[in-house]
Amino acid sequence: MLGVFSSSIVSPPDELVAAGCRTPSPKTKATELVSRFLQSNRSAVSAQIGDYAQLALTHDKESALRPRSFAVKDEIFCLFEGVLNNLGSLRQQYGLAKSSNEVVLAIEAYKALRDRAPYPPSHVVGHLDGQFAFIVFDRSTSTLFVASDQFGKVPLYWGITADGYVAFADDADLLKGSCGKSLASFPQGCFFSTAVGGLRCFENPKSKITAVPAADEEIWGATFKVEAPTLLTATK
Numbered sequence: 043m044l045g046v047f048s049s050s051i052v053s054p055p056d057e058l059v060a061a062g063c064r065t066p067s068p069k070t071k072a073t074e075l076v077s078r079f080l081q082s083n084r085s086a087v088s089a090q091i092g093d094y095a096q097l098a099l100t101h102d103k104e105s106a107l108r109p110r111s112f113a114v115k116d117e118i119f120c121l122f123e124g125v126l127n128n129l130g131s132l133r134q135q136y137g138l139a140k141s142s143n144e145v146v147l148a149i150e151a152y153k154a155l156r157d158r159a160p161y162p163p164s165h166v167v168g169h170l171d172g173q174f175a176f177i178v179f180d181r182s183t184s185t186l187f188v189a190s191d192q193f194g195k196v197p198l199y200w201g202i203t204a205d206g207y208v209a210f211a212d213d214a215d216l217l218k219g220s221c222g223k224s225l226a227s228f229p230q231g232c233f234f235s236t237a238v239g240g241l242r243c244f245e246n247p248k249s250k251i252t253a254v255p256a257a258d259e260e261i262w263g264a265t266f267k268v269e270a271p272t273l274l275t276a277t278k
Contacts, residue, residue: 043121045177045210046072048094054202057253058224061263067222069204075220111145117181124174124196164247186236194230201225229266243268
């Protein structure tokens with residue numbers, strides 16, 4: 043799966059921008075990245091959302107344990123890869139039909155978060171039990187919401203194209219040719235939301251996430267790490 047978003051939607055992570063400047067390497071524009079994805083994958087489909095976002099999906103070489111799916115509802119677009127172990131209970135929680143799958147659940151969870159949920163995003167994503175990665179784009183509010191499960195069972199990567207678009211994909215090789223060293227593995231157990239202003243850990247939302255610059259010979263521009271929560275001990 044592939045999602046590409048202009049700088050008008052999401053600001054490129056400073057650490058990845060710096061990595062690309064520190065070690066120049068070949069890059070391509072976002073349109074070329076999407077074209078390469080569509081040309082190299084059989085039966086690939088894509089959705090162009092205005093001039094600022096594009097999503098693409100293929101079932102080619104799909105893992106039976108990590109199926110990919112795509113759905114659109116009420117101007118909310120979602121790419122989902124993986125499975126949820128607690129899908130049945132989540133259907134009941136969100137009032138969904140028994141036929142609803144993971145991608146529909148992700149859209150409904152986002153809608154509840156946006157419109158009426160009394161819980162923070164970390165609480166909503168933290169209720170998802172399974173192996174997953176998803177990309178949600180709300181056209182009505184120009185909001186991007188991306189998340190990966192706490193164990194990183196579904197690979198997810200992000201990078202910056204030559205024209206400053208931020209790209210998310212489950213295939214690192216796909217991004218290498220377009221993002222150069224401005225490329226990193228999306229941190230597991232985290233979500234990225236333009237509504238809350240960046241990257242958060244959904245298990246420990248107050249923990250700081252730092253980016254460690256990679257050595258020049260590595261393909262990654264940086265490694266994002268979640269700092270362990272501080273434990274306060276009571277003193278008499």
